[in-house]
Amino acid sequence: MTTSTAPALKPKRSPHFWRNTIEGYLFIGPVVLGLLIWTFGPMVASAYYSLTDYRIISAPEFIGFQNYIDLFTRDRLFIQSLSVTVRYAIMVMFLGQIVSLLIAVLLSQKLPGMSIFRTFFYLPIIVPFVASALLWRYLFNKDYGPINGLLTGIGLPEINWLGSPHSALFSLVIMSVWTGAVTTIIYVAGLQQIPEELHDAAKIDGGNSVQRFFYVTIPMLSPTIFFNVVTGFIAAFQFFVPAFLMTEGGPANSTYFYNLNIYEKAFQWLEMGYASAMAWVIFVIIMIITILLFRISNRWVYYESANES
Numbered sequence: 111m112t113t114s115t116a117p118a119l120k121p122k123r124s125p126h127f128w129r130n131t132i133e134g135y136l137f138i139g140p141v142v143l144g145l146l147i148w149t150f151g152p153m154v155a156s157a158y159y160s161l162t163d164y165r166i167i168s169a170p171e172f173i174g175f176q177n178y179i180d181l182f183t184r185d186r187l188f189i190q191s192l193s194v195t196v197r198y199a200i201m202v203m204f205l206g207q208i209v210s211l212l213i214a215v216l217l218s219q220k221l222p223g224m225s226i227f228r229t230f231f232y233l234p235i236i237v238p239f240v241a242s243a244l245l246w247r248y249l250f251n252k253d254y255g256p257i258n259g260l261l262t263g264i265g266l267p268e269i270n271w272l273g274s275p276h277s278a279l280f281s282l283v284i285m286s287v288w289t290g291a292v293t294t295i296i297y298v299a300g301l302q303q304i305p306e307e308l309h310d311a312a313k314i315d316g317g318n319s320v321q322r323f324f325y326v327t328i329p330m331l332s333p334t335i336f337f338n339v340v341t342g343f344i345a346a347f348q349f350f351v352p353a354f355l356m357t358e359g360g361p362a363n364s365t366y367f368y369n370l371n372i373y374e375k376a377f378q379w380l381e382m383g384y385a386s387a388m389a390w391v392i393f394v395i396i397m398i399i400t401i402l403l404f405r406i407s408n409r410w411v412y413y414e415s416a417n418e419s
Contacts, residue, residue, distance in 0.1 A: 300334030
């Protein structure tokens, strides 16, 4: 005796299914076209040009991986600019995260008028990057800059901030830390999400302020720290405008950043194929660093379980 099962009935579509579908595609159409035309299209084109000898004024000539071979074997400035960028990224990450976190802790205190101070600390991100770079070039000026005026006023020697290979890179790090308002605001938001009950429990157990900070605040804030570290590294490897306006890569190539190297290769020497190869190399480096950060995040990033009370 055999039994037959009735075929499953397909759910009926709404009378307005196709109308809603078309409207949905029309709404996302501009974004999708923008990504295809202005993001993925140029990426595919640059991948092709990186395999060619392309100097704008002449048609691209396919040369295979020769641009990549020249980068690692013949181009001394490639290694120099990559070294400068890596050192800058490491310094700005450590110093920037520490300063931003400390400022965020201060801004999270329940004091009157704190919203005004939060607005004040956010102002640097509102100032255009070009304007802030010119402002800091004036502040760092060796002869009439206010920073050296303050140093001499308290009896300390002047520093040739942007004119010495030993201090120029660190000067740009200081400026980048000053513009880290977004990082500070993100830390403030993360601190506000930490349950107050955890601090109260730590107080009952006898924990002082320092112990509560390192054993309660930091673990609970670790996802926010991880987010800021990842986005900060990506931004650090794309640093360009201040170095271009304030030092032009000098002195002695001490601030010759990778993106500045790409800019000169592409728009001064018109080596578009070579510059495209450099762009793809830094893309791969950023991708590898991001993957490594995600791989090691399980060792120190604490994600609160959804079923925890």
